[in-house]
Amino acid sequence: MLEIKNLHVKLEDEDKQILKGLNLTVETGKVHAIMGPNGSGKSTLSYVLSGRDGYEVTDGSATMDGFDLLEAETEERAAEGLFLAFQYPVEIPGVSNMTFLRTALNAQRKARGEEEMSATDFLKMVREKAKSLKIDADMLKRPVNMGFSGGEKKRNEILQMAVLEPKMCILDETDSGLDVDAMKLVSDGVNALRDEGRSFLVITHYQRLLDHIVPDVVHIMADGRIIKTGGPELALEVEKNGYADLLAENA
Amino acid sequence: MAIKRAQLKQQKQDALAARQPALSMPEGGEWITAARKDAAGRLDAMGLPIRRDEYWKYTRPDAFTSAEPVAAALTDDAGTQVFEGVDVLTVVFRDGAFDADASDDLALDGVEISRLADAAQADIHWAKDIYGALETAGQDPVERPLAALNTAYATDGLVIRATGAAAKPIHVVYERSSDTSDAVLHHVVKVEEGASVTLLETGAAGARANTVTEAAIADTAAFHHVRSQGRDQERQLVTHMFARLGTESTFKSFTLTPNGKMTRNECIMELTGDDAIAHVAGALMADGKDVHQDDTIFITHDAVNCESRQVFKKVLSNGATGVFQGKILVKQGAQKTDGYQISQSLLLDEDSQFLAKPELEIYADDVACSHGSTSGAIDEDALYYLRARGIPHRKAQDLMVLAFLAEAVDEIESEELREAILRRIRLWLDLEDDL
Ligand SMILES: Nc1ncnc2c1ncn2[C@@H]1O[C@H](COP(=O)(O)OP(=O)(O)O)[C@@H](O)[C@H]1O
Ligand SMILES: [Mg+2]
Numbered sequence: 225m226l227e228i229k230n231l232h233v234k235l236e237d238e239d240k241q242i243l244k245g246l247n248l249t250v251e252t253g254k255v256h257a258i259m260g261p262n263g264s265g266k267s268t269l270s271y272v273l274s275g276r277d278g279y280e281v282t283d284g285s286a287t288m289d290g291f292d293l294l295e296a297e298t299e300e301r302a303a304e305g306l307f308l309a310f311q312y313p314v315e316i317p318g319v320s321n322m323t324f325l326r327t328a329l330n331a332q333r334k335a336r337g338e339e340e341m342s343a344t345d346f347l348k349m350v351r352e353k354a355k356s357l358k359i360d361a362d363m364l365k366r367p368v369n370m371g372f373s374g375g376e377k378k379r380n381e382i383l384q385m386a387v388l389e390p391k392m393c394i395l396d397e398t399d400s401g402l403d404v405d406a407m408k409l410v411s412d413g414v415n416a417l418r419d420e421g422r423s424f425l426v427i428t429h430y431q432r433l434l435d436h437i438v439p440d441v442v443h444i445m446a447d448g449r450i451i452k453t454g455g456p457e458l459a460l461e462v463e464k465n466g467y468a469d470l471l472a473e474n475a
Numbered sequence: 476m477a478i479k480r481a482q483l484k485q486q487k488q489d490a491l492a493a494r495q496p497a498l499s500m501p502e503g504g505e506w507i508t509a510a511r512k513d514a515a516g517r518l519d520a521m522g523l524p525i526r527r528d529e530y531w532k533y534t535r536p537d538a539f540t541s542a543e544p545v546a547a548a549l550t551d552d553a554g555t556q557v558f559e560g561v562d563v564l565t566v567v568f569r570d571g572a573f574d575a576d577a578s579d580d581l582a583l584d585g586v587e588i589s590r591l592a593d594a595a596q597a598d599i600h601w602a603k604d605i606y607g608a609l610e611t612a613g614q615d616p617v618e619r620p621l622a623a624l625n626t627a628y629a630t631d632g633l634v635i636r637a638t639g640a641a642a643k644p645i646h647v648v649y650e651r652s653s654d655t656s657d658a659v660l661h662h663v664v665k666v667e668e669g670a671s672v673t674l675l676e677t678g679a680a681g682a683r684a685n686t687v688t689e690a691a692i693a694d695t696a697a698f699h700h701v702r703s704q705g706r707d708q709e710r711q712l713v714t715h716m717f718a719r720l721g722t723e724s725t726f727k728s729f730t731l732t733p734n735g736k737m738t739r740n741e742c743i744m745e746l747t748g749d750d751a752i753a754h755v756a757g758a759l760m761a762d763g764k765d766v767h768q769d770d771t772i773f774i775t776h777d778a779v780n781c782e783s784r785q786v787f788k789k790v791l792s793n794g795a796t797g798v799f800q801g802k803i804l805v806k807q808g809a810q811k812t813d814g815y816q817i818s819q820s821l822l823l824d825e826d827s828q829f830l831a832k833p834e835l836e837i838y839a840d841d842v843a844c845s846h847g848s849t850s851g852a853i854d855e856d857a858l859y860y861l862r863a864r865g866i867p868h869r870k871a872q873d874l875m876v877l878a879f880l881a882e883a884v885d886e887i888e889s890e891e892l893r894e895a896i897l898r899r900i901r902l903w904l905d906l907e908d909d910l
Pocket of ligand 1: 235242260261262263264265266267268269278
């Protein structure tokens with residue numbers, strides 16, 4: 225369960241408040257969606273939860289099954305089961321996708337006091353998971369995200385999620401830049417991971433992703449706050465009327 | 476100006492006078508005695524490098540010019556296991572002295588190998604045309620007195636003549652058991668027309684070591700050189716590689732410098748035959764404020780349609796200093812020259828520094844030469860991405876260090892040797908093997 229209470233975040237180097245008292249609870253096994261206009265602070269929320277530099281939490285808390293996310297190092301949050309699928313996955317020259325995945329998985333296991341996975345078991349597991357995401361051997365061998373198309377990068381994010389088996393997955397605009405086929409692949413990948421022990425926070429600007437990944441709860445975010453919460457029908461309302469009415473309601 | 480020059484000259488002479496009493500010319504046959512005396516003459520005329528030398532602007536020569544070496548404590552892992560598992564002919568020098576017990580028989584298909592100390596006993600030897608000759612040629616236009624010193628006073632080394640395809644690489648292992656040893660070794664490599672040989676070197680040779688290799692590579696011949704200089708924290712090492720390339724010949728040299736207190740690697744290559752290829756690459760892992768490493772390269776294109784390539788990658792941390800001086804000289808008439816040079820540093824903190832001096836001097840009009848030098852910190856976005864997947868900060872950084880260095884290691888032609896070097900770097904960085 226992810227619990228965010230009264231979260232206030234500003235930029236470290238600038239006097240600019242981005243999150244202004246955000247409250248959000250994602251129960252274990254549920255899929256929550258956050259929608260909101262550009263610049264409302266959705267990515268900032270995901271970055272702050274995963275521990276990116278450059279932000280300062282001025283008030284509030286964020287815990288995952290009681291684990292204080294905000295105090296921990298980025299890698300500790302990951303080992304604890306937090307996963308962020310990036311809006312803009314980073315290219316890393318010289319580090320093969322396979323090495324990256326294996327190093328990550330074993331580092332997490334080590335941090336949790338678990339046995340590392342043998343090379344054979346690992347290869348078998350990755351190949352299987354890659355196959356269902358249509359990620360071929362060449363993409364696994366290539367340096368992380370180097371020369372990948374937008375869709376390939378997003379599929380690669382989902383592969384990482386499938387390999388690392390986190391308990392809390394945050395997907396930041398995973399649908400952006402995807403064509404219909406890629407959207408289907410990615411959604412199927414996510415849906416396959418839906419599990420009663422795993423929660424999702426799906427950040428999206430558009431409703432169409434939510435046709436594929438049907439959420440239990442939808443939140444509307446504006447200006448650093450959740451301004452409305454409802455069921456999947458809320459997403460349809462946004463799709464039809466845009467954000468203007470909701471924002472006006474709240475002004 | 477004139478006074479200043481006279482002053483400089485005097486200081487160089489003073490430096491030589493301070494060093495000379497600790498040197499003695501070995502006994503030998505006629506050919507080598509002549510070569511040694513010539514070299515001593517060159518050295519007398521040049522003196523030894525001093526701090527004010529332009530060519531030593533970024534690196535203090537003191538460690539190499541003092542009468543006695545600065546003591547260098549021994550380390551447990553001197554890094555001589557780099558080529559473990561590779562089928563090689565092993566030759567061991569311990570503190571500069573040949574170690575017969577630890578060495579293989581000097582017998583190898585396709586190659587004649589002997590010790591310089593043995594070859595020196597003859598009155599006449601094929602090495603006569605190379606020993607000191609390539610070094611002499613390399614003294615112009617820039618003086619390299621430490622190489623002349625080596626030619627004059629080297630006590631041993633290998634004399635290698637490849638007449639066919641060498642059956643396996645020759646691996647020179649430098650061990651050291653003394654914290655004050657002062658090794659001076661000189662190798663001669665002659666690769667006959669169409670022949671090929673690979674020379675591997677690992678280790679530190681001495682508390683202080685001065686090594687010279689002269690390689691004459693005939694038409695269509697190939698010489699590959701891969702070395703790892705000993706992960707020996709306090710050793711001081713100056714090396715010179717002089718290579719002369721004939722028509723359609725190939726020379727590729729790669730050096731891994733995993734720490735060491737002071738290193739100066741000079742590589743002087745002359746492309747004298749058309750269509751020759753010369754590549755030189757280096758990867759440095761320098762950690763610590765006392766660590767100083769310098770690659771000084773001088774490539775002369777004196778033939779048509781030749782290719783030269785320099786790729787240097789330096790990772791610097793905790794106050795280490797990395798230096799790169801690389802020059803491409805394209806002589807008049809060396810048309811269709813393809814010269815490439817890149818030197819890059821990865822600075823892991825603000826105390827470390829990279830000093831680069833890339834130079835092009837071109838007298839032909841139809842050439843393609845490029846050079847670039849960059850210095851940068853680790854990519855923070857990539858670091859965050861790796862950490863967000865659970866990879867601890869240090870390991871994430873090491874992964875990126877490996878990736879950075881791999882671009883230089885990739886210059887090694889043999890996959891087996893490339894993998895051996897990468898495996899060792901991974902081991903030192905405590906990273907898992909690639910799948
Ligand atoms: N590192 C940053 N530097 C400057 N401005 C930032 C930074 N991160 C976020 N912002 C600003 O904060 C606001 C929220 O951005 P973001 O979290 O990316 O919104 P969203 O993902 O909802 O589009 C925007 O006005 C954006 O420009
Ligand atoms: Mg965003």
